[in-house]
Amino acid sequence: MKPKSKELLLILFLALSVSILISIKVFIYDGCYAFDSNDDANHTFVNLKAAQDIMKNGSVPEINLYNNFGTPLLGDALTFPFSIQSITYWFLPNYLAMTINRAIIAFLTMIFLFLFLRSFLSPISSFVSTIIVFFAPGAFWNFAHHHYQMTLLCFSWILFIQTRLLRSARNDDNRHHETMQRHSERTYVIPSKARDLLLLWLGYFIFILSVSLQLVVFSLPFLILYLPIMDGLKKNKALTLNLTALILAIVATWPHISLFFHNIADSTRANWSPYSSVFTTLRDQILSLLFPPTEWIHYGINGHFTVATYFSIAFIIFAIVGAISLISRNRKLLLLIILLGFLPAIAGFLLQFRYGQYLPFFRSVDSSRVWWFSNIFLALAVGSLIDSKWKSDFSIIPKAIICFLTITIIIFYFAIPFKIFEIIDLALIHKLIILFTSISLILVLLSRKQYTVGKLLIITTILLAQIPTLIHVMGLNMGSCSKWNHYFSYKEAATFQPLHLLQEMEPHYRLASEEYTVEGHDLKAIFADVLGSDARAIISSQLLQNILLDNKLIKIDANYFFTQPWQSDKVSELGIRYLLVKEKSKDLASKKWNLIAEDKDNERGYFLYENPLKPTIAHIDQDGNRHFIKELQLIPNGIDLELPDISKEGNLIVSLSFSKSYRVYVDEKETPASMNYLGMMQIPIKPGNKNVHITFNRTSWFKLFSYIFISIVLLISSLYFFTSRIFGYK
Template sequence: MDAAPDPSPDSTLNPEPSRFADQPALLCRLLVYIVAPLLTGLLVSSRGLHGDGVYPIDNGDEPAETFIEVPMAQHCLASGDILKINLFNNFGTPLLGDPVAYPYALHAWTYARFRPVVAMMINKFALSTLTMLVLTLFFRRYFGPLISSFCAFLAFSSPAFFYFMNNHPHQGALFYFCLVLLSLRWLLDSSGRSASSSFSNPSSPDSLTHSPTFPRSVRRSLLTPLCVYAAFLVFLVSVGINGALFGLCFIGAYAVLVTLARRHSPLSPRAPSAGRQSERQSARRSGRKGVVSNPRSMVWAFVLFLAAFIAVHPHFLEFFRLAAQSSRKNFDYQHWLVTPPWQLLKGLFVWAGEDQHIFAATYYSIPVSLFVVAGIGLTWLQSRAGIPPAPNVVAEGRRDACPALKEQSLLMLVLGLLPLVGVLFLRLFPDLAAKVPLMRSVNLTRILWFSDIFLMLAVGVAISAIAGLLFGASSTVRLVRPVRPVRLICQAAFLAAIGVTIFFRAQVLHELANWFLVSEPLTGFQPPELLDEMKPYTRLAAAVDPVPWGHEAKAASHNVVGSSARAITSNETLRNYLAQRSLIQEGYAGMTWFFRPSSPNLLAPYGIRYFIAPTLDEQMKQWGWKIVDIKTAPHPLDMRLVLYESPLNATPFNFVSKGFDFLQDYTISGNEMRLKIPANRGGSTLIATFLYQPGWKVYADGQPVTIKAWGEIFVSFRVPPANKEQAVLLKYEPYTNAYLIGSVIVSLIAGAFVCWFHGRCSKSLFG
């Protein structure tokens, strides 16, 4: 057995050649940056290529929300308006502030060109590929290309995140998050030499250890802050608010930790005195000052974030207003996801998708867990011994080893390990999390979307150390290098462990990618024949849980107005009002609700004209409902649906009188409802059965009319007296189009000014 060489400065500066150095650099880049991302994207979306009409698409949220609201908003935008509310869902569901509908996300524009199913499949493939690519670029700051690609795959395939690749507002979260990290790190590097900028040796032939750096001429240009601004803007526009808020916390912590890692002496604290003297002389001759902390970069980043936030601040403000009134604000998510301790801990190592809440999985596998523990242990040994994370620090010796090691340690422990421990602790003790208002109704495992990226740094450290020991690169710790026969066995075992790790994670990735399967017809209203039986702009209720099939939400494609609630921002006051009158029934886990079968007289005040029931009910006939049609929904619904019609010809608009007096002449489009009021109805009070909230405006023949709440839930107003027919415009406009567009323009101007000013400051500092 041969002892490993002492990791002296000379051996660090001149590592012995690696066997991987013989690998052509071009082939390695092709594998890492093209082949691996494309294969991952194909693995995620391949089920849609079988040609049997079945697609790996969520059969619940996407068809009932994304496939309806995204094309609706884009069609409205094409007509010159910005859609702020879905008037066809749950007595009016605001889209401005909704954490699910993101019609203007970067990846949403595929819906403007393709059918929803095709657009979703394109997005799953493209975002999977791009996410793998940017994750690889992120890890390239710390490891060679092959190790970076391996860590990227582990981070992307984490079940905590990947389940949500099926959902439009979340499927691009890691891609946009890593864009922010990459651009932010570029900005942090631009103010001074960073620890990670010394991780690379451009002249090194070792494809495992070469890391890219950016030219100073580029870093000093306007491109640096421009990329940060654009990344922040795209992140805020394209990621669901829940994920965006978690992601922003990690982004802020990342900037702080990277800056803190620079606060050190430019010389290695444990270098021999002669080596320290040599380093001082070398630094003095070259004019180098080592790595320094420059908090101004964080200030620039924060200002650029504020400039980007200007564009989306109405959306965030509306979200917090709607969340405060939401019927889900008191939903106890923590006890709903409660898992026996043994099963929770077992789930870290053994995949059991059917036996746990799949959307709150915390699976890593045994090999990944061992690599994480080994990486953290090696980092601890390195920090105690003052040894740099070789073979990454090879360009300038030990001079920047301390911040490199400190940065890796801070990121993997503070942003990787601690969040995981915190989430597991709160899952084991749900009573603690349930007592905190902000945590009570939140799926805390979404924190792992972002923390798993930093946790995989530990895997990279372990792989780098083992590869260096077994394949000839300089070792980072004083280990014993085995003799050749034993070495070959260890190399084979190591490569087998890598293969097993990839196999386990790819297997789970494939299972989650095909967790939902649905045919394209089932993404629409079923059975579709019933749509032709309903008059447009009238309201439908269904005695069927809106999750997963969402009959009423999908009926919006035929301009039929729905009534059940499945939105996160569904109103608590409305739900309580209806529940007190025993008109509704709770649905999926108490997060949804829908109307019970009732007499036409009880449902008419809510504008309900049609009612769908899964059975032919004799009681409905006795109440006076008329059977319009009976159809059987196809598999897997396999249920007979009966469509009833109210004898009262109810509409969403009702004049206050002794009986029912419904307005029949009206249209609903976008944010507006246009009504034609008969001449004999001047001076009457009209109730519009849409949820009353700030933002409603009424105009009669172009003149504003005072609006009030009827029964604290619906919009009402008094029609001005007149001896002629009046045209009334009722519109939802919490923010005008001019304000929303102006916010974007101001954001762009502010971002451009900050970029210009940053360029001026950089020019004055660096010449």
């Protein structure tokens, strides 16, 4: 078999095996699907449904009126209705769409990661390094989520195209001197440039529309610096093309980007993050890099930090030694690994655990996510070690450093029972990883030539080090599809459960559930066109939270939920007709709320109460008297109301969180709205007014497509400019 065919087979095997592996429970447990029952089921599925319903009516998906008194859809940090991975949701049920997305995206990610790494490494080193990057715990944990799963695919795609550009630019230079006038050369080079610029633009365009912008921001230093590090700043044609593609992609997606920052600025997450203060001592912070925290920390920690900081001793040590091996071989690659691998990795660590809390932007983000990108360059170092000629690549000082590292690891290993109490009962796999790492280093130091055994030992150690990640992230020890882990779930978790309670509620009325928002009932009520009230969104309004908190209506969790003591008056004013609680409530019963349904079969029990006033989401307030409006219709991004006859002036209160982005028309005449004391929309009305039309309006299809159009026009102009002027072909 030809080497190319062998390599193709290797790539396909790798991509397919990973696709199958990450769907492992789908194959093992009946009815199990690969979707996250937390963020995705509660947020993405819900908001994508809202977005699709709006788009089916031909409108831009601007706001989901069904959640948290109105949650913006465009620029939301989790929904991304125009992302490439949201396409499957148009054709398949959400749980199946996510399952298929994961498998396809994993497959493509492995291919593009491999192709990029292959530019520097041998096939086998690329194979191992690709596995390291994909199964790095932080990235792999978040691969479960809609808004993160395209990250590595887009990133490696862009890097791969940049590398192609770099090579073709270098070839150009050579050819330019030799055969500038030859027509045959021109016809080959120009289309190649055009195609690569287009592919780069497309890569950035999809990246921005499909991946959380926080990660896009983290990735930009890597994507901008890669080419200048490889080829310098002077006459770097590839860099020019790359920056052009990036800027034009930003132009094309500008409405999306600006709305994201607009939303996040007002959100509850602007100055707070659930990721701070996880590991408080330096010992814990360093241990968390070497062993999965969930295996040694003495209390339960939540979320991805159970494992996300785990690099493994093997990865860290082999990356360092790999970098050292490049000192005498390839200084440019070494520089790349240091600047885009080690430095950002260390910066991410310091920002996350030491200094981020003092800095405004970093306080509210998880800075360890920079590792998703730096890992690629650290994996290049590991691959370089496997490809190196070992002893001959190391002079006396590097040897001394490796020797020091080896002795340190051995001392560390033997110190565990005496000094490192956290890991006294360390699992066998970690002991093996430490031992194999130190033996590998000894082999690196002593072998006179490339030892097959030594290389295999390094590869085996690296592969072993992935196992804890696989087990913890996918919950492979749980003996169940979804227990204690939300990487996989049964399809029922994608919708409101128990379903019969949902059927008791009338559409277009409002529910509030007294439960941690992670449970998601409040949000998933949208599947029966029932409006929820609790907040579970990155971009839920800080102002509304403060108002509701001041009125003692809510309890804070990751976001917030409505809770007792129930203030019937305020709850009615907010248009809440139904309350879902977990215990029978004497308080509600005393206030004449009716228990209309319950579900005791459920582990904890759910009780659905109905407000005796049966409030709708809009009412007229006249001197403190409320008249609920029955004649209302939810329309895409807004609401239409028919007003009853009124005898004097009053205020129309619509239980949607006040925003200046709402346009209000009373009898087709634009009327200014204000915010009432509960943060809701308040519109002055007079006797004789017949109807009110409210619509949330921040953008339009015209605006969205104009930016794309402008970007494409500039792109075509750039293609002409670059091919004819910069590269000297006419």
